[in-house]
Amino acid sequence: MSKTYRSTRSSSKDTKSFEETIIQGLASDGGLFIPSEIPQVSEETLKQWSQLSFQQLALEIMKLYISSKEIPEADLKVLIERSYSTFRSQDVTPLAKDVTGKDEHLHVLELFHGPTYAFKDVALQFVGNLFEFFLQRANKDLPEEQRKRITVVGATSGDTGSAAIYGMRGKKDVSVFILYPTGRISPIQEEQMTTVPDKNVQTLSVKGTFDNCQDIVKAIFGDVEFNKKHNVGAVNSINWARILAQMTYYFYAYFQATNGSQSKVKFVVPSGNFGDILAGYYAKKMGLPVERLVIATNENDILDRFLKTGVYERSDDVAATLSPAMDILISSNFERLLWYLARDVLASNDDQKAGEILNQWFTQLKTEGKFEVDPAVVKHALIDFDSERVSNAETTSTIKETYANSQNPQHYILDPHTAVGVCATKRQMAKDNDKSIQYISLSTAHPAKFAEAVNEALSTFEGYSFEKDVLPDELKVLSTLEKKLKFVEKPDVELVKSAIEEELTKMGL
Ligand SMILES: Cc1ncc(COP(=O)(O)O)c(C=O)c1O
């Protein structure tokens, strides 16, 4: 097993080490890094893994992707333990079983027990510690002026930003710049990011959309001179470490839901940038016997349209929905899946040829705003995936119905992203009409982060109170803290680069 990485757009045999992959973030040809091989896990190993704690399981999985010559096992173990010591649940990602009653087998995988109350913490606590580990090792015994430093530049539609900030705040030799679309994230999400006082953190509120912010970040990665000068690091899910760290909860939840039985399992994942569900795809390809991964989108539905038509097309306008973290026009990580589809269906398993095909597709996407794949490619995708598109009205009614009818516990409160997933799960149940399937619906954020959507659904219920039932004390204080943010008047790479350089000088790190 090589434990090296290649770019999705490369037509050469070149590979990179894990450390290079993580520090570089995005490949220099604009592609995303993927493992040279996907490690395979036997049934026997799965049986042994089913007995492990979350942290032990994370170690076993990560060992398959990281050479011990790069990170010795003892160090990796410490990194993992440190990363999950900040979580409020002992299970890290607990599974709320049979939420809608014993008959339906609808389990909600709660991924929001980390420091910023969103699923991003599972990966970004680890990524922060990983950056620190690599930098400490590189800088050991070096005088101050020769130390290697990383300038993290990330884009957020609300959750990645605060999770990255909490993962990197105060870390030596790391400075963090987070771009977010002005007025398009929830007030609490904005407060979580802008009230962190650490000197190495700066938020940039950009007048535009999340896609504008993501495009700027990618352009900055492609700017050789800026990159050389500032050593730019990625915290978005273009960074392979994000995907790797998210695989653990697919295995862990599968074991909890099946409890040693041979049940069929479907995962339903509220999706935007396709990073979360992609981790499930890798788990499935490693050998976890998952029946299907269901992509749940809101009205920004590029992924659902692709699976129905084979056309990957950027629509003109992003819809502002009740699940704003998924208001994304282009899903970065879909490129990784497309590489596997191209390789399997069109390139006779030839990695280099798959790189060429991806290059053609993404050049076409850039010039024409879309590309279309052979129906055989979609057919192949449908072996592993299905998709559902959920409207705003359905999101609200799902929050309502779940609150009114949940049995375990009663009055279960969903955040709007999770509600998109639960609505999609219910549709799948109706279509499948198969009581033997276990449905694991991923809960990607705590409802406290989306007061407006939750209150719109629940304020008419007698006895319901957002302050009392939803809002944790830790988040209550945020509105009283001083905010630190810088406005960028238009979504322009040069303006963002100047803002970063100006703030880096002020940070004096
Ligand atoms: C709360 C929430 N749910 C779902 C998603 C979608 O996840 P992904 O972008 O990995 O598809 C996001 C953002 O990424 C999010 O913040």
Ligand SMILES: N[C@@H](CCOP(=O)(O)O)C(=O)O
């Ligand atoms: N929904 C995300 C968007 C960024 O996606 P990422 O997973 O690629 O970091 C967010 O909340 O910021």
